[in-house]
Amino acid sequence: MKPSNRAFPDTRQKPMETSPIGTADARWKGIYIVGAAAALLVGGCFVIELIGVITTGLPPTTVLGWFTLLQHDWLRGLFDLFLLDLVAVALYIPLYLALNMALRRASPLFMAIATILALVGIAFYFASNRVFWMLSLSDQYAAATTGAQRASLLAAGQAALAGLPVTAGTGLYVASTLNAVAGLIISVVMLRSRVFGNVTAAVGTWEMSSN
Numbered sequence: 406m407k408p409s410n411r412a413f414p415d416t417r418q419k420p421m422e423t424s425p426i427g428t429a430d431a432r433w434k435g436i437y438i439v440g441a442a443a444a445l446l447v448g449g450c451f452v453i454e455l456i457g458v459i460t461t462g463l464p465p466t467t468v469l470g471w472f473t474l475l476q477h478d479w480l481r482g483l484f485d486l487f488l489l490d491l492v493a494v495a496l497y498i499p500l501y502l503a504l505n506m507a508l509r510r511a512s513p514l515f516m517a518i519a520t521i522l523a524l525v526g527i528a529f530y531f532a533s534n535r536v537f538w539m540l541s542l543s544d545q546y547a548a549a550t551t552g553a554q555r556a557s558l559l560a561a562g563q564a565a566l567a568g569l570p571v572t573a574g575t576g577l578y579v580a581s582t583l584n585a586v587a588g589l590i591i592s593v594v595m596l597r598s599r600v601f602g603n604v605t606a607a608v609g610t611w612e613m614s615s616n
Contacts, residue, residue, distance in 0.1 A: 436499070436502060437503050437506070440504065441503070443500040446492075446493075446496050447500065450489040453489060454484075454487065454489050454490070457484055457485075461481065472542070472546045476543055476544075476546075476547050479543075482543075483540065491536065497527055501587070508594050511594050511600065515594055516591070519586075519588075519590040519594070522583045522587040523584055529577075529579050530580035532576065534577070535565040539562065546562070
């Protein structure tokens with residue numbers, strides 16, 4: 406008589422199942438690498454901007470001052486207009502997408518909301534930014550031949566300043582608010598998951614909530 410299999414439980418070690426919440430999907434490894442690289446580049450942009458502000462001094466405070474700076478040194482003028490912010494904001498796109506892929510199992514709904522808010526905020530930023538418009542107006546002002554043309558271009562320059570990081574116009578406030586809310590949501594999801602450490606999530610929560 407054969408002994409019943411039930412009497413002798415299978416003692417062979419079975420592979421431990423991985424919880425769907427707490428590990429990032431390895432299929433998206435390429436996106437994670439791009440997102441990590443984007444995060445490093447964003448940090449580099451801000452460091453370069455900080456060094457530039459310290460070394461070049463305060464930017465102009467009038468439209469005519471900006472026009473003059475852009476005419477004589479357009480590269481420094483664009484740098485003072487925070488051109489690198491445009492680069493950094495563009496890099497947020499792969500960063501947010503990588504975070505979404507890494508954390509969507511922890512909270513699909515909240516990560517979808519955060520990603521949508523972030524992308525809408527980025528769109529607002531680009532739509533409201535007037536860096537290159539300011540450069541174009543400066544060129545037109547240099548080529549103007551009448552006082553009426555110059556006066557019109559100065560007025561247009563004043564309007565352009567409302568969409569520049571140096572003046573933080575309404576569009577930029579909306580973009581910053583949306584991205585701050587998105588970042589806060591993502592940081593809270595990080596705390597609920599095991600994909601990122603608690604220190605990383607806590608720092609992200611503090612940083613985003615203080616913006």
